[in-house]
Amino acid sequence: MNQRIVHHPVLGSLDAGKSLHFRFNGTTYPAYEGETIAAALLASGVRTLRVHEEKGTPRGIYCNIGHCYECRVTVDGVPTVRACMTLVQDGMEVTAGVVLPTPLKKGGHSQ
């Protein structure tokens, strides 16, 4: 699947940069230089970037300009990186946020 807008009636033809590859959750995806992680994944049909830390419900981008932090992923071991603001680098390792333990929540209602 390639959802890139190659021809645009007003903006003209897509001026794609050098082609790169990166990994997301262990799968290799193509990207072009100058593309954000979020855009490159969406171009390959991937919408889910993480799951809610507690409920496990899937999440993708919301604002796409760095305001909402819905798109946070781990990049080369660094957590809480915004996928909508971060350009893909060749060989980058990206992993989705996962469900985290909530030890304080379980039975956490005190009398």
Next chain:
Amino acid sequence: MIDALIIGAGPAGLSAAIACAKQGLSVRIVDEFYRAGGRLLGQLHQEPNGTWWNGMEEAARLDREARAAGVEIACGVSVFNVVPSSSGWIASTTEGEIETSLLLIATGASETAVPVPGWTLPGVMSIGAAQVMTNVQRVRVGERGVIIGVNILSVAIARELQLAGIQIDRMILPPVSTVTGKAGFPEAVMRSLLRVAHLAPSPLIRWGSQLMKSSWMQRLGVSLYPSQGFSMWDIPIQLRTAALEIVGTNQVEGVRIARVAPDGQPIPGSEQIIPADFVCIAGGLSPLAELAAIAGCPFAYVPSLGGHVPIHNDRMQTPLPGLFVAGNITGVESAKVAMAQGIVAGLSMADAHGALADSAELENAIRQVGIVRQRATIQFHPDIDEGRATVGQLALASTGK
């Protein structure tokens, strides 16, 4: 230490940088996005005379001009704190602290979220997200989508998505709730649309909007609208239909909608689910003013400017020494107004630095803001002038300037 630090490389920040660098100040801009231009990058509108406003080109021009004037532009740098120092301001950024004698905050606007049930599903995004993905990143947000929220921004962006070959199934209202406020009332939405009717390509809508300028006509218009609504650029706009819920398991699969009465309440028995692979939510814009608040700047709540705005005078000075604001942070208006305000802020900073060669230039720039405002194609609110006047009076009261 640099003379001027500008936070935000949107049209306001870049224009300010050019203006004050040309007066000889050393200027640096930081922006957390990966390229300069701000929200200008995604903008693509057809002007009434038929030419296109291509934000990407405008942004590139401003970026070139700023660099040519000697401005240092650092992208991918977020500012998270600003504090006054003995000689100006210190900004804390993801790349360390920056000291400056003058500080301009030009952080723009953010979109107001509308939490429609199901809005956290992947495939649901703000209307601005779809604009950036389509026009800047050149990736299709989906095949066929629904836009929830009918306002000037969402109507303009619907057209932009269509240009990129993305199908908009329809535009509908959000459900009426305490958070959606007027955006869920057909009449209020109708009234606000009338203000942008001059953008409509169809003479029919232009005529219709003239006919419906009186309020009883508007009520009639809303109640007589066929449930199919009307179309702009063949995109159905249905003011008598609201989204009740976005449905899907792992991502958006559709939207549960219902016809609504003129007061926005769903009509029993009219529910249906329409398929969609993406949904855009348009809740309007408000000034992104947190940094000015952290700095200690006094604020005013002015609904016609989009919400809480830092108090400032017509020279874009806040009551805090050395702190300036420009662009959408001072009230939500179009990019051309932001540029005009940026020039004022830049010259005003040069003046504060004692480097403004000709003070008439600043006076002219201030007048120019008013002229650009009058001519703006896109107006986010009808009472902008009043809102601006309110802030001006508050500035006068707080500083005597």
